[in-house]
Amino acid sequence: MIRIGDLAAASEHIVLTDAAAPGISGRVDIRIAGSVIADVSPAGAAAPPADATIVPLDGRVVAPAFVEPHLHLDKALLGTPLGGGDLGAAIAYTAERKRGFTSADVRARAERVLAAALRAGTTAIRAQTEVDPTVGLLSIQVMRELAERHRSWLDLQIAVFPQEGIRARAGTLPLMREALALPGTIVGGCPYTEADAVDARAHVDQVLDLAVEFGTFADLHLDLADDTSDQRFALAGYVARATRERGLEDRVAIGHVTTLAAMHPSERGRVLDELARAGVSVVVLPATDLYLMGRSDAANVRRGIAPVSDLWAHGVRTALSSNNLRNAFTPTGRADPLDIALLAGRVGFASSREDFLRLHRAVTTDAAAVVGSERARGLAAGAPADLVVFDSTDPDTVVLDQPTRLLVLAGGRPVYSARLEESFHEVPLPG
Template sequence: MKELTTAIYGSGKERRLLKGALVAADEGARACDILIAAGGHIEAVEPDIAGSVDARVVDIAGSLVVPGFVDAHQHLDKTGVVSPNPSGTLQGAREAFARFARTASREDIADRARRTILQCRGHGTTAIRSHVNVDKDAGFAGLEVLRDIRAELGDTMTLQFVAFMTPHPNQDLDWLEANIADAAELADAIGGTPAVAEDPGRYLDILFEAAARHDLPVDLHMDEHLDADRLLFDAVIDRTERYGMQGRVILGHASVLSAVPWSSFQRICDRLLRNRIGVITLPAANLYLQGRDRDVLPPRGLTRVRDLLQAGVPVAAACDNIQDPFIPTGSGDLLEIARWTFLASYLGADDIGEAFAMITDVPAMLTGLADTYGLRKGARADMVICDCANTTDLVARGTGHRSVLINGLLVS
């Protein structure tokens, strides 16, 4: 394996021909060769590319090659924070991080975020979208620090940032409204959590108006609770239509959909489809935080993943928080998240392929990366090489080895 690693790496600035790769196909996997250009994009994915091509030839016969994993919802400013959350609830976690954020140094934010990014990259994640708190406690520190890290990592990791405009109790919305334009200048999307805002309607207007004005997508924490009498989906979808944001809105969590009657879910689902709104399920957070007040049959807390998929709504799965007051565990391995999603969402044995798509093609599409994503001519050479027979095997069993290439460079 050392020889393989050295061969794949080469100088990092030369063409490489990966011979005998197993590439996912409808029937499982097919043998192909992958030609990687010196600039880091894929020149060809074809059976038996001529060995005479001017490139370093690397024999990877029998190794599965898949596109890099895309984590469409993380919180890199929170990762690694040690702050007590005795209640184990969402509100307890929010309060714990708010206390910490008041004194967190930029160096600390950078060290924690960098450590998690490299850990995720080692597991095969080649792109991360992170929500980053913007509020009276944190200011813009998180966004500014993470932008510096993005510049530092360059082509070795794709990073996007959501300006997570965070409302806290007894903080009116004036500060967020006055500062959202500056936040938008630092971010790739506008986000927030309307269910905890003191005035959800005004709060959503602030978010959508700024997103439309700055031509940014909207990425929300949506009804991350299980109270069927407290729904904001229609308010969000109304604004999606009003501001012409169809196809540019993502709803994370959406936990409450599992608590509403089937007729209510169908109506909301139809509106999601008409407005091309995607959903991201975060199984680690929802399994850990939701349902702690129930003493009989506590709910799993996830959204209706299976029903959304069957209806045609795009659903991705992501890590969310990693080792902080919201989720005290987490390895940053999206294969683990795909497995949890598969098990906790009542998916069937034939749906493992759906779980794989939820950490690859679907989040790439939702985050706007689809044009340069995948194992195809012209895409960035972001890929994972592993010892599995096919993607079903990869999700179900895992892999004992992963080589990770980003933009054609070996990074792990």
């Protein structure tokens, strides 16, 4: 037998024995063959392969690795303007900082985030990556380099993101098309940065048309405001209808959607039903939205968080993500999806065992479904063996307890061990 932390020479067959798992009654053995889960069976029910590396977990929790479906690596760790500011101030500050971007700078900041993400147990990221005439394809190319460098443990999907608009920023659309011709990219969008609601809807149409043309996913930053008084921030229903018109069901995600929280429940219900019918996923980004929303409220300050429980009730696929880390949009963040899940639970009135299990799924299997990954299958035979072992024996309280990640597996191979305090590949750990 071999203990956690001594897995650098593990065989092609690994068996995690006597494990607890969220949503599974009793302890289990998880048999890994190559890069996939071969079998999940009651503990001790089946003899392991003769050549297997046995990892006895003594009841510790195993769960699918985390997925960040909405993370900005290129503008992480940029700091904040003096005194902070609202959404407009964050966009303006970032636009100015982008003028000084270099490949080395973007790479160095992104690597710091990736190191933290690995230690947290994240092995898949959709990186929202800015494209415009200021930065060109610089950040896209850096993300492609990082995807190749870290492909042994990281599935990095690149969203081509026009933060400053398409119609509002001449020259952006040709750059987007150039980027979308590259492998590993999907189309992003940001309609609220256009001049008016007409242009914002046209932005949505252009993004979804590009998704059809390039046969890929679409992911829009959407409705990031305190209410729908400005119609540029009232596009969720429009996105749902446009998605169905193009046959893009289950291939479109929208992030933020804070205006859902301001709607009357009956109106919100109608929009959520439209999203569910269209298979449009919602990625809730609580750290950013709590920071940016309600800034003009002198009393009864609005939280500005899309109501997760309502999304669940209406059958909308719902995920959580970190969004930004330590920049003008989000001055905080540790690249830890469990931290985000707990924050969402606190502001969303989570209380029951099922609430916290669903929040856990929102950063694992539900997040994987948003990015179109087979990891959405979870702990099932044939699913990718991207797993995290926690220093906990209670799978119901992983979100609440925020336990140490003892071991991270990617594609069936050990890539990080907290016991060794090192990774098994070339990723710089944060100091």
